[in-house]
Amino acid sequence: xxxxxxxxxxxxxxxxxxxxxxxxxxxxxxxxxxxxxxxxxxxxxxxxxxxxxxxxxxxxxxxxxxxxxxxxxxxxxxxxxxxxxxxxxxxxxxxxxxxxxxxxxxxxxxxxxxxxxxxxxxxxxxxxxxxxxxxxxxxxxxxxxxxxxxxxxxxxxxxxxxxxxxxxxxxxxxxxxxxxxxxxxxxxxxxxxxxxxxxxxxxxxxxxxxxxxxxxxxxxxxxxxxxxxxxxxxxxxxxxxxxxxxxxx
Amino acid sequence: xxxxxxxxxxxxxxxxxxxxxxxxxxxxxxxxxxxxxxxxxxxxxxxxxxxxxxxxxxxxxxxxxxxxxxxxxxxxxxxxxxxxxxxxxxxxxxxxxxxxxxxxxxxxxxxxxxxxxxxxxxxxxxxxxxxxxxxxxxxxxxxxxxxxxxxxxxxxxxxxxxxxxxxxxxxxxxxxxxxxxxxxxxxxxxxxxxxxxxxxxxxxxxxxxxxxxxxxxxxxxxxxxxxxxxxxxxxxxxxxxxxxxxxxxxxxxxxxxxxx
Numbered sequence: 001x002x003x004x005x006x007x008x009x010x011x012x013x014x015x016x017x018x019x020x021x022x023x024x025x026x027x028x029x030x031x032x033x034x035x036x037x038x039x040x041x042x043x044x045x046x047x048x049x050x051x052x053x054x055x056x057x058x059x060x061x062x063x064x065x066x067x068x069x070x071x072x073x074x075x076x077x078x079x080x081x082x083x084x085x086x087x088x089x090x091x092x093x094x095x096x097x098x099x100x101x102x103x104x105x106x107x108x109x110x111x112x113x114x115x116x117x118x119x120x121x122x123x124x125x126x127x128x129x130x131x132x133x134x135x136x137x138x139x140x141x142x143x144x145x146x147x148x149x150x151x152x153x154x155x156x157x158x159x160x161x162x163x164x165x166x167x168x169x170x171x172x173x174x175x176x177x178x179x180x181x182x183x184x185x186x187x188x189x190x191x192x193x194x195x196x197x198x199x200x201x202x203x204x205x206x207x208x209x210x211x212x213x214x215x216x217x218x219x220x221x222x223x224x225x226x227x228x229x230x231x232x233x234x235x236x237x238x239x240x241x242x243x244x245x246x247x248x249x
Numbered sequence: 250x251x252x253x254x255x256x257x258x259x260x261x262x263x264x265x266x267x268x269x270x271x272x273x274x275x276x277x278x279x280x281x282x283x284x285x286x287x288x289x290x291x292x293x294x295x296x297x298x299x300x301x302x303x304x305x306x307x308x309x310x311x312x313x314x315x316x317x318x319x320x321x322x323x324x325x326x327x328x329x330x331x332x333x334x335x336x337x338x339x340x341x342x343x344x345x346x347x348x349x350x351x352x353x354x355x356x357x358x359x360x361x362x363x364x365x366x367x368x369x370x371x372x373x374x375x376x377x378x379x380x381x382x383x384x385x386x387x388x389x390x391x392x393x394x395x396x397x398x399x400x401x402x403x404x405x406x407x408x409x410x411x412x413x414x415x416x417x418x419x420x421x422x423x424x425x426x427x428x429x430x431x432x433x434x435x436x437x438x439x440x441x442x443x444x445x446x447x448x449x450x451x452x453x454x455x456x457x458x459x460x461x462x463x464x465x466x467x468x469x470x471x472x473x474x475x476x477x478x479x480x481x482x483x484x485x486x487x488x489x490x491x492x493x494x495x496x497x498x499x500x501x502x503x504x505x506x507x508x509x
Contacts, residue, residue: 145340147336147338147340148340148342148343150303150340151334151336151340151341151342152342152354153303153326153329154301154303154329154332154333154334154403155329155330155334155353155354155358155402155403155406156326156327156328156329156330156354156358156406157326157354157357157358158326161357161358165353165357166342166353169344170342170343170344173344246343246344246386246388247385247386247388247389248385248386248387248388248389248390249343249386249388
């Protein structure tokens with residue numbers, strides 16, 4: 001895994017690119033884990049932010065505690081813990097998997113969408129991401145004036161309905177620029193699933209390197225793939241932010 | 250006997266150590282317009298928030314059409330649909346167009362179908378002369394326009410009484426008139442209202458009774474004529490003089506300077 005050899009020629013590039021199917025399947029896995037983790041983390045993050053902001057003292061503290069623990073411990077620790085926890089508790093894990101195989105340009109591509117490791121990866125990333133997302137969302141909930149909820153209640157709306165129809169629609173618009181941090185960070189964090197044996201992009205790159213011994217170029221390509229992906233995500237979020245902007249504000 | 254729309258009976262309210270309302274009672278009949286005025290910090294806004302139970306009083310009772318709404322059994326959300334509120338800083342929902350600001354409670358609280366809610370909202374906006382601005386967002390409107398949407402939002406729910414919390418004090422001087430005109434129109438249409446305002450000319454025109462509030466108690470109450478001709482307490486006289494100096498002639502301001 002050391003960048004020891006000099007960059008040779010285009011021959012190396014072609015040799016690495018010949019493994020495009022591995023890059024492809026790895027990329028699909030990475031984006032699949034990223035997308036699900038971000039989405040689940042978003043829903044759970046909203047729930048955490050709401051309980052922390054509006055919940056009773058007990059729930060507010062539970063939520064704050066959860067956020068502190070998830071943000072305060074290494075992601076790698078969390079993922080290894082969740083992966084090995086069932087084993088150390090003697091809970092049997094079936095060797096189940098949900099995969100998809102198809103032919104693309106004469107190459108058979110097999111993608112394991114879900115098995116024990118992938119599930120652990122998705123859930124850990126989601127639970128971890130939720131704590132960061134919750135704080136972004138809470139920040140923007142606070143930025144919506146308290147009087148907005150009071151006005152809603154003065155019309156006879158319940159507190160919950162006011163939060164749902166008045167506060168959240170504004171908070172979720174305001175949160176996009178800050179939240180895009182998390183959306184841009186998370187793809188890179190997904191590489192931790194490498195440690196529990198998920199065949200993500202990074203894992204595939206590792207396999208390619210061990211076969212071809214062309215590490216510099218391979219990892220450079222992985223870096224470029226991430227760069228392009230995250231640039232696209234940022235641009236998409238900028239676009240959404242502009243489209244959902246409240247006129248006049 | 251005509252049943253009173255609102256009876257406030259000896260209510261008390263404190264925030265932590267600060268006693269804001271110290272035993273206030275009054276009654277409001279149907280079609281009556283009550284103006285409340287007094288120095289800042291006297292508890293005017295808190296009183297309004299007690300009345301619609303956004304800040305429930307610590308002690309005392311409030312009867313809305315004969316029903317005690319301070320009772321813990323009462324569904325406050327239902328009660329609040331019957332008490333409209335217009336805010337000093339408008340508090341329009343900034344992500345909603347003017348028309349949706351007016352229709353949202355019709356839809357979410359009264360569960361009206363979308364079309365009907367829009368229709369009523371548009372009619373109400375017309376009543377406050379804001380129909381042409383229905384598709385604008387609050388931030389695209391002037392303060393006076395926003396406040397008129399705020400009034401329409403309260404009006405559309407057809408409440409038994411509307412509470413106005415200093416509806417013009419956050420407005421530029423030239424925008425105050427259009428809002429006061431709308432409230433005058435409501436008064437002419439026999440809307441029951443409680444209005445906190447320091448626009449004394451307007452108060453005289455609209456009020457059936459005026460209440461002077463200071464330090465959490467009613468210092469003096471009476472007809473507009475009473476306050477303009479023969480206020481009794483020193484506190485009221487001093488306050489009215491200050492208002493007169495501020496809104497009155499330039500010369501009086503100079504007089505005060507010389508006195509000092």
